[in-house]
Amino acid sequence: MKQYKKFLLPALMLLIFEAVAVTLWLTKDNIFYLFNFSYIGFSVALGIFLYMKGYKHARRIVQLLVGLYMLVYLGLIKNENMQIEGFWYYLFTGTFEAAVIHYAVAKIFGPLIFGRGWCGYACWTAMVLDFLPYKVPSQPRKKLGWIRYVTFALSLVFVAALFLAKAGNIEKIMFWAFIIGNTLYYAAGIILAFAFKDNRAFCKYICPVTVFLKPASYFSLFRIKCDKEKCVSCGKCKKVCPMDVDVTDNSRKRLNATECILCMECVKNCPKDAL
Ligand code: SF4
Numbered sequence: 032m033k034q035y036k037k038f039l040l041p042a043l044m045l046l047i048f049e050a051v052a053v054t055l056w057l058t059k060d061n062i063f064y065l066f067n068f069s070y071i072g073f074s075v076a077l078g079i080f081l082y083m084k085g086y087k088h089a090r091r092i093v094q095l096l097v098g099l100y101m102l103v104y105l106g107l108i109k110n111e112n113m114q115i116e117g118f119w120y121y122l123f124t125g126t127f128e129a130a131v132i133h134y135a136v137a138k139i140f141g142p143l144i145f146g147r148g149w150c151g152y153a154c155w156t157a158m159v160l161d162f163l164p165y166k167v168p169s170q171p172r173k174k175l176g177w178i179r180y181v182t183f184a185l186s187l188v189f190v191a192a193l194f195l196a197k198a199g200n201i202e203k204i205m206f207w208a209f210i211i212g213n214t215l216y217y218a219a220g221i222i223l224a225f226a227f228k229d230n231r232a233f234c235k236y237i238c239p240v241t242v243f244l245k246p247a248s249y250f251s252l253f254r255i256k257c258d259k260e261k262c263v264s265c266g267k268c269k270k271v272c273p274m275d276v277d278v279t280d281n282s283r284k285r286l287n288a289t290e291c292i293l294c295m296e297c298v299k300n301c302p303k304d305a306l
């Protein structure tokens with residue numbers, strides 16, 4: 032029985048994604064959803080399984096499997112704009128498809144269950160940023176988080192302006208918005224990472240999606256907790272955290288509580304198995 036235990040959590044995760052896949056396939060009468068959510072569910076389940084087997088690159092494997100699928104297959108080949116501009120676009124057209132479903136599952140309601148798991152395991156921007164050398168921030172966090180509200184507002188204003196101006200060939204504009212938007216995000220993310228010596232600086236200060244992710248992840252069901260009986264206050268967990276989370280404080284109001292990307296670096300590095 033014991034040898035099957037390591038399959039339980041990945042199997043449960045696969046089951047949850049399969050339930051979403053089958054429900055959307057049948058309700059939307061579109062087999063794409065069966066393929067899409069089965070693939071993502073398989074990638075996540077594989078990552079959990081590898082993590083449980085102690086494979087140190089498990090998270091990176093999921094990031095590449097999901098991130099490349101969304102960026103290359105959905106974005107470039109299928110012309111689905113999965114960025115925030117794509118979300119506004121489909122929302123304004125009243126289409127409950129593609130980016131709207133993606134945002135609902137991964138970024139608006141999903142974080143109530145799995146917090147900012149999207150940021151740790153699936154985002155194609157972070158997929159590249161995590162290759163950079165500054166995995167742990169060497170400087171204190173800056174008070175620049177307000178920039179995310181500006182980029183959020185700009186994305187909304189951009190798409191609203193296209194509709195108000197009754198722009199022609201809006202689908203083509205959205206495709207180019209996807210290409211240019213991604214290029215700008217990657218450029219800003221890489222420049223900031225080197226400037227602040229912090230791979231995740233873009234996530235902390237610029238990313239507009241965090242305006243959705245942060246409030247929902249405050250209530251997240253899955254969160255890292257500290258066993259105070261085991262903890263010896265060595266501080267190692269905070270030193271390795273890429274997002275400056277005060278993970279030994281179990282309250283939901285802990286410092287940078289809504290920044291945790293569930294990367295498990297703190298768990299892996301705790302010498303007392305307190306997390
Ligand atoms: S904060 Fe934004 S860029 Fe960073 S991982 Fe999350 S969604 Fe991606």
Ligand code: SF4
Binds near residue numbers: 261262265266305
């Ligand atoms: S690494 Fe473990 S023992 Fe050390 S402070 Fe963090 S939770 Fe406590």
Ligand code: SF4
Binds near residue numbers: 272275297
């Ligand atoms: S190191 Fe721990 S607290 Fe920090 S982001 Fe990763 S999982 Fe969250």
